[in-house]
Amino acid sequence: xxxxxxxxxxxxxxxxxxxxxxxxxxxxxxxxxxxxxxxxxxxxxxxxxxxxxxxxxxxxxxxxxxxxxxxxxxxxxxxxxxxxxxxxxxxxxxxxxxxxxxxxxxxxxxxxxxxxxxxxxxxxxxxxxxxxxxxxxxxxxxxxxxxxxxxxxxxxxxxxxxxxxxxxx
Numbered sequence: 001x002x003x004x005x006x007x008x009x010x011x012x013x014x015x016x017x018x019x020x021x022x023x024x025x026x027x028x029x030x031x032x033x034x035x036x037x038x039x040x041x042x043x044x045x046x047x048x049x050x051x052x053x054x055x056x057x058x059x060x061x062x063x064x065x066x067x068x069x070x071x072x073x074x075x076x077x078x079x080x081x082x083x084x085x086x087x088x089x090x091x092x093x094x095x096x097x098x099x100x101x102x103x104x105x106x107x108x109x110x111x112x113x114x115x116x117x118x119x120x121x122x123x124x125x126x127x128x129x130x131x132x133x134x135x136x137x138x139x140x141x142x143x144x145x146x147x148x149x150x151x152x153x154x155x156x157x158x159x160x161x162x163x164x165x166x167x168x169x
Contacts, residue, residue, distance in 0.1 A: 022076070023066035024165050027116060029058040037136030039092055040083075042116050062125050062142050062164035070117030078118035078163055084109045091135045096162060118162035127161035130154070 025042045030050045032039075040061050041047050051057055070077040079096035086093070086109050093109070095101060096118065105111070118125075126147045128139045132154065140161055141147055151157050 022119075022165060023069045024063045024167075025066050025116065027061045027064055027164075029061035030055045031058050032056075032136070035090065035135045036133060037091060038139060040094060040140060041114055043114065046114075061140065062123070063119075063167050064165060065117045065119060067115075067117055076120060078120045080115055080117050081162055083112040083114040085112045089135050091137065093138055094140060094161065119165045120163065122163040123166040124160040125162050125164050127158040128155040129158050131156060 027040050027042050028047050030039050030041070030047055031037070032050075032055050034054070038058070039046075039050060039055070041050075042064075047057065064081075065073075065077045070080070081094050081096045082101055084093045084095070084101065084104050085091070086104075088108060092112065093100075093104065101111075123142050125140050125142055126144070128141075128147060128150050130137050130139070130150075138158075139146075139150060139155070142164055147157065
């Protein structure tokens, strides 16, 4: 059974007590209708600021272990995802793959301040790529319906990016 005790951590992230008593952070998704980019964030401040700038909130994208819990229990969580930023295109990319991170840093991407632990096991977060987009070329979702719909519209399925905590009983 899940218990939902809402807590504010500083002014940046909301935490809930989730599956298997793992302190859980909500990663929210916001959408820029002008560029087509989605940003995934665990920062309530960042989400609020983007909405103030005209981005649209799309709610909870997925749930991940709280970073402090991950630091204290490294064998109970999955890899840490880093958010990278391309200042030339205004695009964000999310990965835990060290090779991808290093290659993007070599060509001018920078590490962003957002990173989060992932679930060791749980619901898969799918990664898709739009070969026709310059901004917002990657999309991450728990939904197999969204995944399949994007594939039908020309996006390339890149597999499971990482795992979310499964919030269903």
